[in-house]
Amino acid sequence: xxxxxxxxxxxxxxxxxxxxxxxxxxxxxxxxxxxxxxxxxxxxxxxxxxxxxxxxxxxxxxxxxxxxxxxxxxxxxxxxxxxx
Amino acid sequence: xxxxxxxxxxxxxxxxxxxxxxxxxxxxxxxxxxxxxxxxxxxxxxxxxxxxxxxxxxxxxxxxxxxxxxxxxxxxxxxxxxxxxxxxxxxxxxxxxxxxxxxxxxxxxxxxxxxxxxxxxxxxxxxxxxxxxxxxxxxxxxxxxxxxxxxxxxxxxxxxxxxxxxxxxxxxxxxxxxxxxxxxxxxxxxxxxxxxxxxxxxxxxxxxxxxxxxxxxxxxxxxxxxxxxxxxxxxxxxxxxxxxxxxxxxxxxxxxxxxxxxxxxxxxxxxxxxxxxxxxxxxxxxxxxxxxxxxxxxxxxxxxxxxxxxxxxxxxxxxxxxxxxxxxxxxxxxxxxxxxxxxxxxxxxxxxxxxxxxxxxxxxxxxxxxxxxxxxxxxxxxxxxxxxxxxxxxxxxxxxxxxxxxxxxxxxxxxxxxxxxxxxxxxxxxxxxxxxxxxxxxxxxxxxxxxxxxxxxxxxxxxxxxxxxxxxxxxxxxxxxxxxxxxxxxxxxxxxxxxxxxxxxxxxxxxxxxxxxxxxxxxxxxxxxxxxxxxxxxxxxxxxxxxxxxxxxxxxxxxxxxxxxxxxxxxxxxxxxxxxxxxxxxxxxxxxxxxxxxxxxxxxxxxxxxxxxxxxxxxxxxxxxxxxxxxxxxxxxxxxxxxxxxxxxxxxxxxxxxxxxxxxxxxxxxxxxxxxxxxxxxxxxxxxxxxxxxxxxxxxxxxxxxxxxxxx
Ligand SMILES: Nc1nc2c(ncn2[C@@H]2O[C@H](COP(=O)(O)OP(=O)(O)OP(=O)(O)O)[C@@H](O)[C@H]2O)c(=O)[nH]1
Numbered sequence: 001x002x003x004x005x006x007x008x009x010x011x012x013x014x015x016x017x018x019x020x021x022x023x024x025x026x027x028x029x030x031x032x033x034x035x036x037x038x039x040x041x042x043x044x045x046x047x048x049x050x051x052x053x054x055x056x057x058x059x060x061x062x063x064x065x066x067x068x069x070x071x072x073x074x075x076x077x078x079x080x081x082x083x084x
Numbered sequence: 085x086x087x088x089x090x091x092x093x094x095x096x097x098x099x100x101x102x103x104x105x106x107x108x109x110x111x112x113x114x115x116x117x118x119x120x121x122x123x124x125x126x127x128x129x130x131x132x133x134x135x136x137x138x139x140x141x142x143x144x145x146x147x148x149x150x151x152x153x154x155x156x157x158x159x160x161x162x163x164x165x166x167x168x169x170x171x172x173x174x175x176x177x178x179x180x181x182x183x184x185x186x187x188x189x190x191x192x193x194x195x196x197x198x199x200x201x202x203x204x205x206x207x208x209x210x211x212x213x214x215x216x217x218x219x220x221x222x223x224x225x226x227x228x229x230x231x232x233x234x235x236x237x238x239x240x241x242x243x244x245x246x247x248x249x250x251x252x253x254x255x256x257x258x259x260x261x262x263x264x265x266x267x268x269x270x271x272x273x274x275x276x277x278x279x280x281x282x283x284x285x286x287x288x289x290x291x292x293x294x295x296x297x298x299x300x301x302x303x304x305x306x307x308x309x310x311x312x313x314x315x316x317x318x319x320x321x322x323x324x325x326x327x328x329x330x331x332x333x334x335x336x337x338x339x340x341x342x343x344x345x346x347x348x349x350x351x352x353x354x355x356x357x358x359x360x361x362x363x364x365x366x367x368x369x370x371x372x373x374x375x376x377x378x379x380x381x382x383x384x385x386x387x388x389x390x391x392x393x394x395x396x397x398x399x400x401x402x403x404x405x406x407x408x409x410x411x412x413x414x415x416x417x418x419x420x421x422x423x424x425x426x427x428x429x430x431x432x433x434x435x436x437x438x439x440x441x442x443x444x445x446x447x448x449x450x451x452x453x454x455x456x457x458x459x460x461x462x463x464x465x466x467x468x469x470x471x472x473x474x475x476x477x478x479x480x481x482x483x484x485x486x487x488x489x490x491x492x493x494x495x496x497x498x499x500x501x502x503x504x505x506x507x508x509x510x511x512x513x514x515x516x517x518x519x520x521x522x523x524x525x526x527x528x529x530x531x532x533x534x535x536x537x538x539x540x541x542x543x544x545x546x547x548x549x550x551x552x553x554x555x556x557x558x559x560x561x562x563x564x565x566x567x568x569x570x571x572x573x574x575x576x577x578x579x580x581x582x583x584x585x586x587x588x589x590x591x592x593x594x595x596x597x598x599x600x601x602x603x604x605x606x607x608x609x610x611x612x613x614x615x616x617x618x619x620x621x622x623x624x625x626x627x628x629x630x631x632x633x634x635x636x637x638x639x640x641x642x643x644x645x646x647x648x649x650x651x652x653x654x655x656x657x658x659x660x661x662x663x664x665x666x667x668x669x670x671x672x673x674x675x676x677x678x679x680x681x682x683x684x685x686x687x688x689x690x691x692x693x694x695x696x697x698x699x700x701x702x703x704x705x706x707x708x709x710x711x712x713x714x715x716x717x718x719x720x721x722x723x724x725x726x727x728x729x730x731x732x733x734x735x736x737x738x739x740x741x742x743x744x745x746x747x748x749x750x751x752x753x754x755x756x757x758x759x760x761x762x763x764x765x766x767x768x769x770x771x772x773x774x775x776x777x778x779x780x781x782x783x784x785x786x787x788x789x790x791x792x793x794x795x796x
Contacts, residue, residue, distance in 0.1 A: 028332050030159050030307035030516075031594050036339040037155040037303075038596060039193055044343075049370065050381070053390045054483035057492075057595055063192040064223070064371045068479050068597040070486070 009082065011074035012058070014048040020079035021045055022062075027076050039063040040077050088129070089145035089259060092169055094201055095185035096194050097152030098600050100213040103243035103609070104185060105149040108253070125150055125169055135250030136257070145256060148179060151513075154193075156200040157303040160516040164312040170204060171300070173314050181207040181259045183252075188218035188225055188240070189373040189601075191353075195346040198234075203296040205269035209255045210238040216245070217601070221372040225353055233352040236267075244606060269296045272341040280333035281341075284326050291318055299338065306335035377472070377601045384476050394480050397473070401464045402502075402569070412456035420449035439637060446698045447633030448626065454694065455618060457534045461503035462614045469496075470605035475597060482595055488577050489584030490515075491595040494524045498576065501531030502569075505753045507617060509760055519588040523580055525757055526770060529748050530576035532569050535693045539744050540565055542697050546720040547737035564741070572745050632695055636662065636688045640702050657703055662687070676743065676782040677736030679725075686749075693749040735789040743782040748774035 008023050022044045025035045039062050040046070049066060050059040057070040093101045109128030130144045138144035150166040158164040172178030184201055186194045201208065210230070218224050227240040237255045241248035274281040288298035304313045305323040315323065326334075370378050383389050424441040431437045468474045474496055482492030493514055500508035508528045515521040544561045552560040584590070639662035657663045658680075665687065666680035673683050681703045689696040697716075704719050723731040748754070754767040761767075 025336070028306065028328075030157075030309055031596075033157055033303060033307040033335055033339075034154075034159060034596055036336060037157060037196065039196070039343065041336075041340045041343045047370075049378070050385060051387075052385065052479050052482065053387050054480075056486075057479065057482050057597075059385070059479070059599060061371050061374070064190045064373065065193055066371055066374050066599040068475075068482075068492075068595060068599055070482070070491075070595050073594045073596065 008078040008080060011046060011048075011060070011069075011077040011079055012071040014046075014079070014082065016048055016050065017084065019045055019047040019083050021081040023078040023080045025077055031073060032076065035069075035073065035076060038067060046077070046079065088143040089181065090148060090179045091145050091181045091183050091256060091259065092148045092150055092179040093183045093185060094150050094166065094170060094197070095152060096154055096187060096190075096197055097598065099152065099185050099187040099194065100241075100243040101152060101185045102149055104183075104211060104213065104241065104252075105147055106609075107243060107246055107249055108256075109147055125165060130253065130256065133250060133253065136253035139257075142261075145259070147183070153197065155197055155303070156300050157307050157309065158312045159307060159309055161312075161513040161518075161521070165513075167300075167312070168314060170201070170206075171297075171313075178204070179206065181209070181256075183209050183211060183256065185211045185213050188212045188215045189221050189223055190371075191225070191230075192346065192350060195349055196342055199270075199272065199342050199345055200300070202234075202236075202267075202270045203272075203299060205267060205296060207259055207267065208236055209252070209259065210234065210236055211243075211248070211252055212238050212240045213243050215240045216242045216247075217373060221375065223372050229353045233349045269294075271295055271299070272338070272345050274337060274341065278334075278337045278341070280330040281337040283330050284334040287326060288319070288322055291322060293319065293322075302331070302338060303335060306331055373601050374599075377599075380602050381476065381599075384473070385479060390476075390480055394477060397468070397477075401461070404460060404464070409456035409460055413453050416453050416455070417449070420445055420452070438641070439634070442702055443634045443637035444630065446701060447630040449698075452622075452626075453538070454534055455622065457537060458503055459614050459618045461534065462617045463610065465500055465503065466610040466613050467605050470603070470610055472600045472602040475599050478597055479599065482597075484577075486592055486595075488581045489590075489592050490520055490524060490580065491593045492597060493595070494520070494527075497524055497528060498531055501528040501533060501576075504533050504535070505529050505531070505750065506756050507620075509753070509756045512760070515593070517590060517593055519590045520584075520593050522761060522766060523583050523588050525760065525766070526583055527576045527580040529750070529753055529770065529774065530572055530579060530746065532572040532745065533693075533750075535750065536568075536744055538694050538697050540568055540741060542700070542717065542720075543737045543741055546717040547732060547734050568741055568745055571742070575746065632688060632692065633698055636684075636695070636699055637702060639665075640684070640699075675786065676779065677733070677739045677786040679731065682740065689749045690751070692751065693744060693747075696744075696749075735786060735794055738789070739782040739786040742785050743778045746774055746778035746781050748778075 009020070011020070014020060022040050022042055024042060025032050025040050044062055047061045048058060049061050052058070052068070057068045058074055059066055059068050060074075061067075093105050095101045105126070105128065108130050110131040126149045128147050128149075130138070130147060132138055132144075148169060150169055151162040153163045153166045156167055156170070158167040169176070170178065170182070182201055182204075184198055186198060198210070212225070212227050212230060215224065215227075227238045231238040237258075239248050239252045239255055241252060274285065276282075284302055285295070285298050288301050289295060293301065300313065301310075301315060301319055301323060304310050304315065305326060310320055310323060384393050424445045427440050427445070428437055431440070465474075468477070477499075478492035478495050480492075481495050485492050485494055488494075494512075497508045497511045497515075500511060505528050508531070509525050512521045512524045512528075515524055544564050548560050548564060554560055554563055640657055640660050642660060645656050645659045658667065662684045663680070666683035669683040669686075670680045673679060673686075678686075681700065684703055685696040685699040688699040700720070701716055704716065704723075720732060721730075725731045748771050754771060757767040757770055758764060
């Protein structure tokens with residue numbers, strides 16, 4: 001992409017059924033390491049499958065499995081290339 | 085004969101490690117479809133099968149079943165157990181070999197841990213499990229292909245059906261024969277462009293630390309979890325000297341390099357159709373293995389239907405615990421009653437007969453009579469875990485738990501708390517932060533465990549008309565019982581929220597929860613697990629209760645007084661040791677509407693709540709006293725004080741119920757809390773705070789009730 005966004009979109013901004021590519025996991029500490037090790041590495045495709053009944057947490061699909069993250073954690077994952 | 089080989093069974097959560105372990109060792113342990121069910125290591129010796137016999141000259145290998153982990157960077161106690169077993173600690177050497185279990189339907193994530201295990205350089209056999217599910221999902225894969233890609237023996241298995249067992253046994257046997265020499269650690273190597281990673285690894289390796297160790301140390305520092313890994317002082321110092329910005333970059337590069345290697349391996353499995361994860365492929369929205377589960381989730385995690393089904397499931401569980409257990413309890417009570425009549429008939433009246441019937445049989449009966457309820461609760465929890473629903477329940481209630489300051493994972497221990505606090509407290513090991521674990525542990529005894537039920541039943545049955553209809557299907561007894569459960573649940577959540585904000589403050593823990601595919605529970609496995617857990621309960625609780633009942637019987641019966649010495653209206657029990665203690669307590673009991681008889685019961689029930697019932701039975705001198713014994717209820721209902729008024733009012737009954745909702749009357753719970761928190765501080769705090777809360781709540785109920793003129 002020629003145009004570099006200063007504030008890339010984050011995972012919590014996806015709409016239901018949308019997919020995107022992971023750009024980076026921000027922050028540090030155990031949560032960032034855990035997100036990376038669960039497969040949120042640059043280039044991986046993530047899809048938003050569902051929101052929990054009370055709006056939080058989210059159900060996401062990546063690397064052939066489904067995982068649930070809160071919006072607060074999803075905000076640490078920067079994404080690009082959103083497709084329906 | 086040489087020492088048996090120790091082989092660790094490692095893998096992601098929920099991939100079938102425990103199922104394989106059980107098959108290979110012939111032991112039956114807990115298997116569950118809830119990520120992170122195995123919270124301890126279990127060991128077992130491999131047993132012979134039709135297709136495989138251990139050699140005569142070498143002992144059969146020992147398997148160690150580890151808790152599931154997603155990576156070798158532990159963030160909770162259970163993951164740390166797996167980590168320390170695999171890497172070895174000061175007092176326990178690393179295992180001789182690893183049996184790595186992979187979920188064939190989800191290699192794209194499973195292979196990440198595999199790479200980390202390979203880095204350790206231990207001989208390794210791979211069980212490619214769940215090949216049946218992978219084939220169903222259209223991502224089937226040949227063991228041969230994976231074997232070629234990994235350069236390690238790979239055996240395709242279906243742990244549920246026993247498929248591939250013999251092939252696996254032969255591979256493990258080869259390990260024992262030195263057939264697989266220790267492989268060189270396979271490390272992902274940083275490229276020259278990964279300057280930060282190179283710099284960090286160089287610093288960590290400088291002190292003679294092996295490259296593999298340097299890699300997990302790096303991840304552990306980045307995750308602020310060095311203490312969970314048992315790093316040495318020197319390593320800690322070295323780790324602390326790393327440049328924080330380098331560290332942040334280094335851990336990203338390391339994980340990315342490993343995942344690049346995973347994707348390279350997946351690319352060598354052409355026919356597999358596994359999703360490596362890159363964007364831009366014509367992938368489906370759902371993970372292939374989740375196609376069927378998504379249809380079920382369309383209802384079970386639906387915005388409206390989801391919470392409704394959750395409530396329905398919970399209501400069903402509790403309704404069945406209360407109603408289905410009833411006939412079984414009746415049979416057990418009748419059996420115990422018959423048995424003590426038999427004893428009386430055979431031995432004739434006397435001291436020893438009393439000890440046997442009122443002490444031993446009543447004590448045993450008190451425990452045995454719960455077994456139907458406890459077993460049913462364990463059965464439901466087992467089925468919910470095994471089917472995969474527990475993860476959905478955690479998904480649904482996470483928002484609520486976040487309000488308390490915890491996450492959805494704390495829900496499972498709390499739910500187990502309705503059955504028994506002991507297994508519930510042990511299952512808190514899956515909670516990452518120690519403070520949050522302690523908060524959850526402190527909440528659990530407030531959940532109304534099944535040991536409180538007999539007390540509720542006795543008090544309600546004695547002082548209220550249990551089956552008087554109130555409205556609809558609800559009866560007086562049912563509604564009071566329901567209120568006690570509501571009170572306990574709300575109090576547990578409220579107290580958790582308070583402790584989390586005052587005593588053990590910390591940020592609300594994040595949630596990273598895998599939602600596994602639904603699986604049909606295997607009823608045989610579940611029943612075995614129910615049996616194991618129930619037997620544990622019987623052994624632990626049974627011995628204590630039996631001992632306490634016998635001691636109490638002694639305290640109530642001695643010193644023996646002559647009938648003639650007693651004053652008018654006085655009973656022998658008032659002169660006994662226990663009676664005197666109870667009387668001495670009366671000034672404290674009167675404000676909460678109780679008398680010395682209940683006082684004796686309270687002392688006895690410090691050991692275990694349910695002792696209250698048998699103690700009251702002893703106090704009222706009723707033979708064969710047990711929970712649902714109608715006579716005891718009637719005696720309590722008809723008991724009159726000196727002025728001829730009923731001794732117990734409904735208000736005092738409610739105060740007693742409320743006392744038992746809050747009181748920590750269970751020695752086994754305190755012992756487990758001591759073990760899990762490794763200090764006497766928390767059990768002491770638990771005992772004192774819960775007793776104080778219980779007393780104050782009962783005081784409030786009784787005094788306010790009296791002021792309002794509610795004699796009830
Ligand atoms: N269809 C199928 N189901 C399996 C297979 N192996 C295990 N299961 C089921 O998968 C679920 C999880 O199995 P466990 O043995 O508890 O897995 P685990 O890896 O020990 O799980 P944790 O202890 O949580 O780490 C259970 O419901 C098993 O019955 C298999 O090969 N095929």
